[in-house]
Amino acid sequence: MKSLSPICIKSIDQSVSNVHTSSMRTTLNLDSQLIEEARALSGIAEKTALIHAGLEALIRERSRERLKRLAGSEPQLRPVPRRRGGQ
Secondary structure, three states, rough: OOOHHHHHHHHHHHHHHHHOOOOOOOOOOOOOHHHHHHHHHHHOOOOOHHHHHHHHHHHHHHHHHHHHHHHHOOOOOOOOOOOOOOO
């Protein structure tokens, strides 16, 4: 399991606190060693917040992978003009 940087953990903590728009109660069978390792790496003690952070991290990672696979898939598109600092 990859360790998260303190900046990433802070971002996850902020995301978790801002995301709870609706909830669903469910019962899960979780590997206690995975939970403890995730708690140690993330610093998130509460199980619900830990699961939310893990799901959000999974979604971000898979979305990033999907975008990388799309790179160059539309060769007829012209480059988007970009502003550089100070211009």
